[in-house]
Amino acid sequence: MSNKAYLGIFGPGPNSSAAICSENEIIAWAEEERFNRIKTAPNSYPSQAIAYCLEEARKNNLEVVAVGYGWNCETYAELATKNLNETIEKFPSESDHISLKVQQSLNSLYDPEMIKNDLALILRKNGVELSEMEFNFYSHHLCHAATAHYCSGYKDSVVIINDGVGEVASSTLYYADESGDFEELATVELPNTLGGLYASVTEFLGFRAYMDEGKTMGLAAYGKPNAEIEEIFEDIARDIENEFGYIVNPRYRYSGKRTFGKKFTDKLVERLGPPRKRENSAMEAPYPDIAYTAQKQLERLLMSQLEYAAGLNLSKNATFAGGVHMNCKANGVLGESDLFDNYFFQPAASDNGAPLGAAMLACKDETGSKPAIPPLNHLYYGPSFSEEQIESVLKKCKLDYKKSENIASEVAQLIADNAIVGWFQGRMEIGARALGGRSILANPLNPDARDHVNKHVKNREAWRPFCPSLQSEFFKDYFDTELDSSRYMITACSIKKEYLDVLPSCIHIDGTVRPQTVEKGANPLYWEMLNEFEKITGHPIVVNTSFNVQGEPIVMRPEEAIRCFYGSGMDVLAIGPFLVKKT
Numbered sequence: 001m002s003n004k005a006y007l008g009i010f011g012p013g014p015n016s017s018a019a020i021c022s023e024n025e026i027i028a029w030a031e032e033e034r035f036n037r038i039k040t041a042p043n044s045y046p047s048q049a050i051a052y053c054l055e056e057a058r059k060n061n062l063e064v065v066a067v068g069y070g071w072n073c074e075t076y077a078e079l080a081t082k083n084l085n086e087t088i089e090k091f092p093s094e095s096d097h098i099s100l101k102v103q104q105s106l107n108s109l110y111d112p113e114m115i116k117n118d119l120a121l122i123l124r125k126n127g128v129e130l131s132e133m134e135f136n137f138y139s140h141h142l143c144h145a146a147t148a149h150y151c152s153g154y155k156d157s158v159v160i161i162n163d164g165v166g167e168v169a170s171s172t173l174y175y176a177d178e179s180g181d182f183e184e185l186a187t188v189e190l191p192n193t194l195g196g197l198y199a200s201v202t203e204f205l206g207f208r209a210y211m212d213e214g215k216t217m218g219l220a221a222y223g224k225p226n227a228e229i230e231e232i233f234e235d236i237a238r239d240i241e242n243e244f245g246y247i248v249n250p251r252y253r254y255s256g257k258r259t260f261g262k263k264f265t266d267k268l269v270e271r272l273g274p275p276r277k278r279e280n281s282a283m284e285a286p287y288p289d290i291a292y293t294a295q296k297q298l299e300r301l302l303m304s305q306l307e308y309a310a311g312l313n314l315s316k317n318a319t320f321a322g323g324v325h326m327n328c329k330a331n332g333v334l335g336e337s338d339l340f341d342n343y344f345f346q347p348a349a350s351d352n353g354a355p356l357g358a359a360m361l362a363c364k365d366e367t368g369s370k371p372a373i374p375p376l377n378h379l380y381y382g383p384s385f386s387e388e389q390i391e392s393v394l395k396k397c398k399l400d401y402k403k404s405e406n407i408a409s410e411v412a413q414l415i416a417d418n419a420i421v422g423w424f425q426g427r428m429e430i431g432a433r434a435l436g437g438r439s440i441l442a443n444p445l446n447p448d449a450r451d452h453v454n455k456h457v458k459n460r461e462a463w464r465p466f467c468p469s470l471q472s473e474f475f476k477d478y479f480d481t482e483l484d485s486s487r488y489m490i491t492a493c494s495i496k497k498e499y500l501d502v503l504p505s506c507i508h509i510d511g512t513v514r515p516q517t518v519e520k521g522a523n524p525l526y527w528e529m530l531n532e533f534e535k536i537t538g539h540p541i542v543v544n545t546s547f548n549v550q551g552e553p554i555v556m557r558p559e560e561a562i563r564c565f566y567g568s569g570m571d572v573l574a575i576g577p578f579l580v581k582k583t
């Protein structure tokens with residue numbers, strides 16, 4: 001077997017991250033924010049994530065032979081400037097074009113020589129000489145597409161990518177064949193962008209663009225159809241009949257005066273009224289109805305793309321990636337459709353997926369064939385800590401702790417007794433969702449659990465829902481869904497009516513849930529804990545939210561877990577085989 005490894009890099013930029021794979025395995029994959037503790041690490045190279053990936057490669061006796069970068073810096077400046085100038089010519093504005101200033105700074109940020117030189121320095125510090133290996137800039141959407149198709153396990157697939165923008169493309173449709181080659185079938189360019197539009201609405205609603213889109217999605221469930229707002233949104237964006245593309249009116253978010261926000265113009269305020277001020281509740285009218293309308297519009301436009309893709313009759317399989325596909329509500333709508341037989345939503349769909357795609361493409365270019373990666377069945381590709389390492393931190397912090405003989409059954413009993421448990425076990429997950437590596441767990445049967453965790457642990461809005469983890473064997477018992485599994489909390493589905501009152505703390509106001517189905521082979525300890533919980537309560541299901549407080553990245557090291565545990569209202573910390581309880 002070959003000992004070659006392929007490194008993928010994305011950053012600086014939100015979701016700065018790195019990944020490394022061999023010809024037949026993902027070795028390591030992590031976001032820089034977990035290392036430098038700055039949410040999304042927007043202005044950093046993924047230098048610590050790169051160091052971690054290279055260390056994991058060494059442990060596996062692999063040597064890096066090629067490096068891929070998840071953005072095509074070589075064509076970017078020219079294409080993006082041309083695209084922007086054309087838009088400005090078409091939609092002139094009397095006011096300053098903030099977009100132009102942003103574009104100028106991005107052009108310099110993504111200068112190919114500068115990126116290459118900076119990466120060479122970072123790699124040299126880790127004993128790797130970039131000049132001695134193949135290095136390529138890859139198209140951003142092609143990187144997303146590589147993760148979607150290669151991780152799906154499908155022989156071929158229609159690949160749909162939607163994000164804010166990759167170079168100048170915001171949506172791309174590919175056909176990926178059995179040999180792993182991608183044919184670009186259609187593309188949508190700025191100023192039309194579904195991710196950008198949803199980000200504009202997110203900012204209008206008083207949340208952070210390109211960070212809090214999940215809040216807009218959550219708020220949408222509290223809204224209702226509103227004819228007046230629908231009419232405005234029809235003017236903002238619409239599909240194009242018999243095409244993959246769509247139109248987003250640039251006057252609302254791209255071209256024009258901006259008194260209230262960076263991502264939307266005054267024209268949007270003229271039509272929708274004042275944007276929400278942070279001190280006002282998002283639940284005040286008309287904000288829930290605006291979120292509802294934006295969400296429905298997104299789902300409609302994505303379904304229109306899917307119908308176009310299905311009409312090409314190229315494959316029975318559809319795969320998806322790009323930040324828009326972090327919207328589990330929209331994914332649920334797509335995944336329940338009978339237009340395709342099989343659906344795969346790559347769970348690290350944001351730009352944290354780009355480095356894995358770049359690594360896989362580098363592998364394909366070097367070997368001449370697609371990487372033989374098995375279908376993705378977990379996301380535990382981050383650092384782990386040994387029992388000795390964890391115990392030494394507990395001792396250093398002078399904590400009272402005990403070693404459990406059976407951490408799974410003890411934690412199950414504690415959760416059943418309504419304790420809120422910090423669960424720090426094994427390798428950290430890549431991606432925004434905690435999946436039983438770095439999680440906070442609570443009792444879903446307790447009607448107060450959601451409010452308690454929201455108020456005392458996460459410090460977030462009371463209306464935001466939590467998600468459950470359940471043993472995969474029981475998925476169809478609890479949910480009305482066409483989906484076979486939901487491993488990554490990336491698709492929403494409806495819970496059966498008989499459980500609406502049984503599991504109040506993990507069901508959203510509209511009756512949907514964003515579950516994680518846990519397979520024994522993917523996470524045996526977590527599965528075992530759910531098994532023990534079922535023995536006590538009759539339900540193999542717990543509330544699972546990410547191990548962090550609002551505004552901070554998910555914890556990675558034991559020190560951060562301890563800090564978060566004592567800085568919040570958690571009752572118990574289950575860290576490796578050790579239990580720490582507050583007295």
Ligand SMILES: [Fe+2]
Nearest residue numbers: 163322323351
């Ligand atoms: Fe992207």
